[in-house]
Amino acid sequence: MKKWRWLFALNLFYWVCVPVIVAQQQPRIMVTWDPPIDGAMPVDGYRVYRGITPGNTNIQLIGMTTEEFIVDSSVLPATRYYYAISALKDVEESAKSSEATAMTAGGQGCNR
Amino acid sequence: MKNMKWLLFAALLLFPFVTSEAQVAPQVTVSWSGAVVPTPSALTYKVERAMAQAGPFTQIGQPAASPLLDTNVTRGTTYFYRVRSSCPATAQGCGTNAQGQVVSGDSAFSTTVSATPPILVTTPGVPTNVQAVAQ
Numbered sequence: 254m255k256k257w258r259w260l261f262a263l264n265l266f267y268w269v270c271v272p273v274i275v276a277q278q279q280p281r282i283m284v285t286w287d288p289p290i291d292g293a294m295p296v297d298g299y300r301v302y303r304g305i306t307p308g309n310t311n312i313q314l315i316g317m318t319t320e321e322f323i324v325d326s327s328v329l330p331a332t333r334y335y336y337a338i339s340a341l342k343d344v345e346e347s348a349k350s351s352e353a354t355a356m357t358a359g360g361q362g363c364n365r
Numbered sequence: 366m367k368n369m370k371w372l373l374f375a376a377l378l379l380f381p382f383v384t385s386e387a388q389v390a391p392q393v394t395v396s397w398s399g400a401v402v403p404t405p406s407a408l409t410y411k412v413e414r415a416m417a418q419a420g421p422f423t424q425i426g427q428p429a430a431s432p433l434l435d436t437n438v439t440r441g442t443t444y445f446y447r448v449r450s451s452c453p454a455t456a457q458g459c460g461t462n463a464q465g466q467v468v469s470g471d472s473a474f475s476t477t478v479s480a481t482p483p484i485l486v487t488t489p490g491v492p493t494n495v496q497a498v499a500q
Binding site: 280281282283284285286287288289290291292293294296299321324334336337338339340341342343345346347348349350351352353354355356357358 | 487488489499
C-alpha cells in the first residue's frame, strides 16, 4: 500500500508540475511597433532598449533589428520589463519611443 | 587602348557617386531673361546678394549670361538676389542704338528675389505604437 502511495505522488508530480515547469522554463516577451510617421524615410533599422524600472534613463540597448518586432527570450520569470525603440537612418538615431511594458509569468505553483 | 577601356569603366563606376554628392551640396540658381543691346557680346550681368530684403547687397558675380550658380550658401538660410545688366563705360559700350546713342553703363536693378536652400531631414522619426506582450 505504501508502494502505491509513492507511485501516486510521482504520477501527480508528472501530470501537474512538469507541464508548469516546462511552460515556465522559457519566458518570452514579444515587442512590436510601427514605423515612424515622419523624419527621414525609409529607416535602416531599429534599436531595442530594455529596462526593469520605468523611465528612459534606466534602459539599456539589447539589440538591433530591421524588422518591426522582436521576441526577447533573455528574460526572467515573474519580472516586469520596460521596452523603448529608436529608429536608425544612416548614422542618425531618433529619440526613443514611449515605453511599453510586460511582465513574464512564473514564480508560482510547482516552480516556487 | 586597353587602358582607355579601364578608364571608361572606372568613370562609369564613379559617375553615380559624383552625381549624388552634387545633389547634397546646397546651391541657389539665379536666372534671368537677357537684356537686348546692339552688341550682346559686350554685355555682362552684375548679380548681387544680401541676407535681408533691404540689403546691404554685395556683388557675387558678373557672368556674361544667365544663370549664376551660388554654391556659397547654407541650408535653411534665406538669401536675396538682384541683377542688373552692365555695358562697358567706354565709347563703344554695348554698341549704338537706333537713335544713334551709345549704350553704356549699368541698368537699374531687377526686382529682388529670394531663395532658401532646404534643410535636409536626416534624423528618422520615432517609432510609434510600441507594445510588449509576455508569452
